[in-house]
Amino acid sequence: MSGNGLGSKNVRTSLENDEIRRMSHHYHRYGIVTVTDLIEAHTRQVVRTEAERLLQQHAERRDLRLETTGFTRRSMSVVPSEVIAANSELVTSIYSNPGLLDALEAIAGEKIHPCPKADEEFLITRQEQRGDTHGWHWGDFSFALIWVLLAPPIDVGGLLQCVPHTEWDKSAPRINSYLAENPINTYYFASGDVYFLRTDTTLHRTIPLREDATRIILNMTWAGDRDLKRDLNADDRWWDNADVSAASAIKK
Numbered sequence: 001m002s003g004n005g006l007g008s009k010n011v012r013t014s015l016e017n018d019e020i021r022r023m024s025h026h027y028h029r030y031g032i033v034t035v036t037d038l039i040e041a042h043t044r045q046v047v048r049t050e051a052e053r054l055l056q057q058h059a060e061r062r063d064l065r066l067e068t069t070g071f072t073r074r075s076m077s078v079v080p081s082e083v084i085a086a087n088s089e090l091v092t093s094i095y096s097n098p099g100l101l102d103a104l105e106a107i108a109g110e111k112i113h114p115c116p117k118a119d120e121e122f123l124i125t126r127q128e129q130r131g132d133t134h135g136w137h138w139g140d141f142s143f144a145l146i147w148v149l150l151a152p153p154i155d156v157g158g159l160l161q162c163v164p165h166t167e168w169d170k171s172a173p174r175i176n177s178y179l180a181e182n183p184i185n186t187y188y189f190a191s192g193d194v195y196f197l198r199t200d201t202t203l204h205r206t207i208p209l210r211e212d213a214t215r216i217i218l219n220m221t222w223a224g225d226r227d228l229k230r231d232l233n234a235d236d237r238w239w240d241n242a243d244v245s246a247a248s249a250i251k252k
Ligand SMILES: [Fe+2]
Pocket: 137, 138, 139, 199, 204
């Protein structure tokens, strides 16, 4: 990395093989693993400051339901991918950090590639109002690294829930069937935690906020080999454009 005074020391590449093996096992079994220890505390702090700056300058509110996930809700402010890429050398340099990519590939057990869609590489979200939630969904691409930059107390909400080893059929998402037929794993992440998620086969959501409170995350997305061959033509990229055809307004 260059230009921002942050070098490869931002990412710890010296984790013991046993620790990477433990992370990899958890990731494959549950679709998710906490990887906070991969990243220096100082780096996590400056990423939080950077996300708060980007939100202050570029946040756009979203309140909608998405047809391709069975009309689950998206209520939050976002900074879209291309705005982040154009305005944060810090985020783009971490995204291409070789030490980070090596560690994530070791956990995933496969090659990871830069996201082929420029509008889906990055996303910053800020939940802020009572009821805000990122409703049940899957990702279009295989891998996400989520930086939980600011989290409310556990009793307020914002917890992550996951149903691993599930598949997204955009024309028949059958989310309630998956919930009825499988265990739901719930995770609390505190401010500063980072987790690695297999997004295309892990149905996931955040528990709605019980009251006005702030929850900020940065999402970095990568693709697997399998994703590079797929055709993505559904008009449901709500984070990029609130007026996509799959979105419908929230009726309170
Ligand atoms: Fe997600």
